[in-house]
Amino acid sequence: MAIAVPTVSAYDRATKTLTGIAQPAASIAVYVDGVQSGTTVANGAGVWSFAFGAAPGAGSALTATQTVPKTSSMAPGLVVPEASFSLANLPAGALIANWDARVASSLTLSGSQVAAWTDQNAALVLAQATAGMRPTYSATGWDGVRPAISFDGNFNTGQGDILTLVASLSERYWVFALLERSAANQNNGAGSNLKNILQVFRPSDGLFASLAFLRPNSDASQTTILTTGFGTSSNTVAAPGGGLANGAKGLVFADMGRAIGLNSGTLGKITNVGSGTKAEIALGGDSAVDHNRGAFKLAQLVLVDPLKLKGDGADNQRWVIEGWLAHEWGQAGLLPALHPFKAAPPLVSDWTDNAREIVTWGNSLTLGFTPSIVQAWASGYLTLPPVTNGGIGGNTSTAVRTRFDAADPRLHECDVVIGEVFENGNGGGSNPTTREHISHMVATVLAAGGRPIVLDRHIDNLDAYAIGQATRAEVEADNAWLQANFPDYYLPICDFVHAMGAPDGPYPDPVNYAKGLPPAGAMRDNVHYVDDVYQRVGRDRIGGHIKTKRLDR
Incomplete structure (x- = not known):
């Protein structure tokens, strides 16, 4: 049946x-x-x-x-659905601390007062022994359903809410804070303009940095939220945009002492450094300065060490954590329309620990196309990926490798474009061959966790090549070697330029097209391209490849 x-x-x-x-x-x-x-x-x-x-x-x-x-x-x-991202998916050692008001067991309460708050990562305890200086916990204080911890911003001695921790944690701090500014103005206590939310210090020199509001005397609109430079209270940078109004919720990101942004908006940046030192982590103020207390509600505070991330931290890594935190608290509405996790929280696969920066190495040919790479991200993205141009005219392959080896190791952890380095030879003498230089650079990038992109040897607009008099056979042999040895990383440029000389191409040239050479109209001289071709190579070929392969995330 x-x-x-x-x-x-x-x-x-x-x-x-x-x-x-x-x-x-x-x-x-x-x-x-x-x-x-x-x-x-x-x-x-x-x-x-x-x-x-x-x-x-x-x-x-x-x-x-x-x-x-x-x-x-x-x-x-x-x-089976893919697992959602969580802080457990960060690289080992990257998560410094995670204070979450939803975890009732992390709170030591005296009535509604918070005597101590323990983080969920390393059991770091922010505490306050004085009853009159303890913030307040409410199980529905965030939005009528979810909890929050409130700091009153009182500037009177022995009364302002503050939790402190004496611990050497990190040289760099990425701070992600989901908070609500007090509905009333910050206090106008005498002394410093700062009304601190968080204060951290770096162990190497004790210099401190603050995340703070300003008092009304200095910020009549009561919208500014800022970070100071390390070791200073007077040199500051505010989050760009409209700021955070009284009573408004915000997702704050701060690279403490360096940059700050609100709701995944544009970052304000600072480089100033002073000489002021501290020896504690303080939430809600500065324990040494009573009038430095901020008034706000806090839902969750996450500290991440960007030095444990590829490239020392990048936008794509920050976006994952921001997206996760916003959705955890039902606050996706704070994220901008172009945020990659506006519609849905990130998945485990969205965390790749890849730096979004693009670094190029080569000679004048690399110098020509590199500035156009970012044009591949001209619209539809929150920010353009940063690009470091390592093209220097006249460089031999030995000179390129020497600069490469001397570079900050962070630049090997990125998307690394190894451009044309054959054109000027290897400098002769006992120098390794150009092929050996390329093999070394690829191996170094892979060992650092970066992603190499190896471009082909350049075909000049001559049958007998102008520099070094390489034969066509030698050029083709080198390109065959590149493709055979780096099949996963090889990206030919010359074929792309050659196609421009087709009858329907932007530079039709039947003679050179038949010879397999770049069209004459594409060349500024026998070696270098005109600006439009450099732009097409950078934007469409290299930038387009990085986007298609999702190497920008």
């Missing part, structure tokens, strides 16, 4: 259990990607469940069949 197909209803990741509906008392066989994993039996109501011994991998197809006397049928399947 015909029977209904069994259904696969849901998969519970926490319990590794698949559930569904079938014929009452039917025997159920469960499959992962078509391979039987086990069996179970539907109950009298037709409900069945099966617990996997090992969790199926993300993307696995889970299906089931049911068997009743003399009949069987296949259930429509479902796909």
Whole structure:
């Protein structure tokens, strides 16, 4: 007889259990990607469940069949959803601390007063022994449903709310804070203009940096939120844009002492350094200066060490953490329309620990196309990827490698474009060959966790080449070697330029096209391209390749 197909209803990741509906008392066989994993039996109501011994991998197809006397049928399947990103997906050592008001067990309360708050990463404890200086906890203080901790900003001695921690944590701090500015103005206490939210210091020299509001005497609109330079209270930079008004919620990012942004907007940056030192982490103010207390509500505070991230931290890494934090608290509305995680929280695969910076190395040919690479991101992105141009006219391959080896190791952790380095030779003498230089550079980038892009040897607009008199066969042999040795990283440019000389190309040239040479109109001289061609190479060929391969994330 015909029977209904069994259904696969849901998969519970926490319990590794698949559930569904079938014929009452039917025997159920469960499959992962078509391979039987086990069996179970539907109950009298037709409900069945099966617990996997090992969790199926993300993307696995889970299906089931049911068997009743003399009949069987296949259930429509479902796909195991990919896990969402969490702070546990950060590289080892990158997460400094995570103070989360939703974790009730992290709070030591005296009534509603917070005597101590323990972070969820390394059990770091922010504490306050004086009852009159403790912030207040409310289980519904954030939005009527979720909790928050409130700091009153009182500037009277022994009364302003502040939690402190004496600990040497990091030389750099990325701060992600979901907070609400007090509905009333900050206090106008005498002394410093700063009304601190957070103060940190770096162990190497004790210099401090602050995340702060300003008092009304200095900020009549009461919208400014800023970071100071390390070691100074007077040199500051504010988050660009409209600021954070009284009573408004905001997702604050601060690279303490360096940059600050609000709701994933443009960053304000600072380089000033002073000589002031501290020896504690302080939340809510400065324990040595009573009038330095800020008034705000805090939902969650996350500290990350960008020095533990590729490239010492990049926009694409920051966006993942911002997106995660915003969705955790139902605050995706704070993110701009172009934010990559505006519509949905990030997944594990969205965290790649890849620096978004693009670094190029080469001679004058590299120098020519590099500025145009960022034009591939002309619209539809929050920010353009930063580009470091390592092209220097006249450089031999030995000179390029020497500069490469002397560069900040951070520049090897990025998208690294190894441009044309054959054109000027290797400098002769006992220098390694150009091929050896390229092999060394690729190996160095891969060892650093970067992503190399190896361009081909340049075809000049001559049958006998102007520099070094290389033959066509030598050029083609080098390009064949590049493609064979770096198949995953090789990106030919000359074919792209050659195609411009086709009848329907921007520089039709039937003679050079037939010879496999660049069109004459594309060349400024026998070696270098005109500006338009450099732009097309940088924007469309190299920038387009990086976007297509998703190397910009």
